[in-house]
Amino acid sequence: MLNIEVHDQAVQAALTALSERVTNMQPALRVIGEEITQRAEHRFESSTGPDGRSWLPKKHADSRKTLVGKTGRLRQQITASADRQALTVRAGTPYAAIHQFGGKIDRPAKQVTVRHRTDAKGNLLRSAIMNGKGLIFAKKSHKRALERSFEAKAHSIIIPARPFMPVKDDGTLYPAEQAEIMAQISAWLSTGKVA
Secondary structure: OEOOOOOOHHHHHHHHHHHHHOOOOHHHHHHHHHHHHHHHHHHHHHOEOOOOOEOOOOOOOOOOOOOOOOOOHHHHOEEEEEOOOOEEEEEOOOOHHHHHHOEEEEEOOEEEEEEEEEOOOOOEOEEOHHHHOEEOEOOOOOOOEEEEEEEEOOEEEEEOOOOOOOEOOOOOEOHHHHHHHHHHHHHHHHHOOOO
């Protein structure tokens, strides 16, 4: 789960001005939160961060978009909630922060057991992956399988930053995000409605 406190003086000042004019900021904050989540969700389609830079592509080639994966869970768990005085936008997956900010994951050595499918004669079945050299993994339900154990060595994985939320690692907003939020607050202050 990704929890970040925003330290943006301009937005804080604008929100203070808004709180002096209305007793219930929830309608304005709800709309601002919806806009933030929509922009975050759009980043998964465009593979572009809030700074306008394209995300680094994945190292392994497949047809799925970067950070979308098989389930799209990261994108689906970006939510916003507002009460009378506060807005919370969160990414609810345990791996959200590493994708937002990047970092290094250290994996210790461990014993791994794999099962590969075989034919009736015990020959390993091959897939089209790696020019026919790839093996087909077997589920527990597959009766014909060869099970092998080996030690996976300790290694590190470097995850590049692919920001999708509007906040930098220092708690400030990206300029384009700040401008969008300020426009929403300004519209509320001038007309009583969020644009």
